[in-house]
Amino acid sequence: MIERLWSGRSALYVLLLPLSWLYGLISTLIRLSYTLGWRKAWRAPVPVVIVGNLTAGGNGKTPVAIWLVQALQQRGLRPGVVSRGYGGKADHYPLVLNDQTSTRQAGDEPVLIYQRTGAPVAVSPVRKEAVQALLEGGEVDVIITDDGLQHYALARDFEIVVVDGQRRFGNGWWLPAGPMRESASRLKSVDAVIANGGNAQPGELPMQLRPGLAANLITGETVPLNELENVVAMAGIGHPPRFFAMLRQQGVVPVREVPFADHQDYTQPQLASLVSAGEILLMTEKDAVKARHFAADNWWYLPVDAQLPQAESDALLNRIVALQVKKLLTR
Template identity: 75%
Template structure:
């Protein structure tokens, strides 16, 4: 239902407009308070790059953050990552991730980024505290924030917005009548717009999510996803249909598709009930980091990597690298 409302296919959004105007007013006042200097943003001693979005729901933000971390590592830089840690609840903040940190403590996306990149990751509702924790634990050249475009208390050097190229901005209204955290005009003030799928508009960097081989969660075995049989597909991400579409593009026709809420925590019994012993439970990598502690032998995940074309990708990385190597 919410997808129909946000896409403009249902007139029910009209009933929510009063709340949207209130949301928009508060959002504008918060940003204005920092722009005019009424409130002071904290500036890190190392550059900060925000990877965020203007809309609620999955746009591909975390794959872009992973791509950026890995690309900067290949250039000899030492990035660290900070996140709000949605879906997690730590005993204390800031929380520095290690190999024993669970998704219930840190949230699924920070754990995924930590496991994929090996970069230091810190979680805190107050991003400044997370940045300070990274700086205290070792040398880093740059901080990547996974989300946080609207967290203006943390000053940033580069703003990157990820846009869903198919859904774009829905009906264009603020939450809850529409999907917008900020209106589309905000794109004029950011440094780069990366468009995930669909058709990139002028000045935007096109991106695709390239799936790799399926990985067995329990054993680590890899094989082409198309060789899996009797697939039960599940996804607990911001926009589950994207995952199911990816599977079909890989030649997989699931016997069942199950969508969960984004950042949902799973129980062992809940997931074991989804697929029988002769079926394959196939999920996203973001789901797999939560399922790994109790995975069965027939559970697999499909990793995806952000793919950005040159020369736009190189130009973006060059501008970030220059900031890292310039005196503060």
Template identity: 70%
Template sequence: MIEKIWSGHSPLWLLLWPLSLLYGLITAVIRLSYRLGWRRSWRSPVPVVVVGNLTAGGNGKTPVVIWLVEQLTARGIRVGVVSRGYGGKAGHYPLLLSAGTTTAEAGDEPVLIYQRTGAAVAVSPRRAEAVQALIDQAQPQIIITDDGLQHYALCRDKEIVVVDGVRRFGNGWWLPAGPMRERAGRLRSVDAVIVNGGTAQPGEIAMSLSPGQAVNLKTGARCDASQLSHVVAMAGIGHPPRFFATLASLGVVTEKNVPLSDHYAPSAEAIQGLVGPGQTLLMTEKDAVKCRAFAEDNWWYLPVDAQLAAPDAEKLLAELQALVN
């Protein structure tokens, strides 16, 4: 239902329109308060790059963060990552992730980034505290914040916005009548716009998500996803239909598709109840970091990697590298 409202295909968005105006007013006042100096932003001594979005829901932001970390690390740059840690509740903040950190403590996306990249990752609702913790303990040369475009309490040296190229901006209205956190005009002030799928417009960087082989949660064994049989697909991400479409493009025939809410807290019983005898559970990597502790033999996940079009991608990386040199 919410997708129909946000896309403009349901007239119910008109009922939420007054709340959208209030949301837009509040966000505008917050941003103006920082511009006029009524509220102070903290500037890190280390360059900060924000990777965010203008809309609610999954746009492919986390794969972009992983891509940036891997690409910059390959260039010999020490990268740190900061996140709010949405979906997690730590005993203290800031929290620096370690091999034993759980998604219940740090949230699913920070744990995924840490496990995929090995980079230093810190979480805190106050991102400036997480940045300072990374500087004190990991000495990064550049810091990437996963989300936080609207978190103006932290100064940034570069802003990168990730856009869903298929859904774009829906009906264009602020939450809750539409999907917008900020209006599309905000793109004029950012440093790069990465478009995930669909058709990139002039000045935007085209991106696609490239799936790898399916990975068994318990054994680490790999195989082509199309080789799995009697598949039940599960996706607890911002936009589950993207995952199901990816499986279909790989030739995976699913017996059931199960969309779950983003940042859901799984239980062993609930996930085990999704599959019957002889069935195989196939999930996203974001789901896997939450389910690995109680995984069954027939549970698999599908990792994806961001692929950004050259030469725009190389230009972006050169700009980020210049911040360090």
């Protein structure tokens, strides 16, 4: 239902417009309060790069954050990542992740980023506190925030917005009548726009999510995706149909496709009930970080990587590296 409302395929969204106008007013006033100096944003001593979006969920933001961290690491920088930790509940904040941190404590996306990149990661509803926790460790010289475009209490040096290249901005209305957190005009003030799939608009960097080898949750064995048979596909991400479509594009036609809510927590009986004898359960890597500790031997996941054009991505990375150099020179 919500997908039909937000895409404009149902006129029932008009019933929610009064709430959307209120959301838009509050959102605009919050940003204006920082822009005009009525409220002060905290500025870190190292560059802060936002990887965020204008719409609610499912744009490919986390793969972009992983790509950015790994690319900066290859250039000799020491990025750290901060996140709100949505879906997790820690005993205390800020929480700096380690090998024992669970998704129930930190949320699925921070744990995924930590496992994929090895970069320091901290979560807190107050992102300033998460940044400070990483700085106290003394091992970071640039901060990447996974989401947080609308968290104006944290000053930023570079803003990247990830756009779903197919769905774009739906009906264009603010939440809850539409998917927008801020209006599309906000793109004019950001430093880079990355379009995930679809057709990139002028000035946007095109990106594709490329699947890797399928990996077994228990053994770590990897095989080409097309070697898996009798696949039951599941996805608890912002837009599950994208994962299912990717499988079909790779020649894998699932016997069943099971969508879950984004950030949903799972139980072993719940997932085990999805497959019968002789079937394979195939999930996203984001799901796998929540299910690995109770997985069965016929459970597999498919990692994906963000791929951007070399020249354009190099230019973007060079701008971020230049920010870090500038910060060092002005200390």
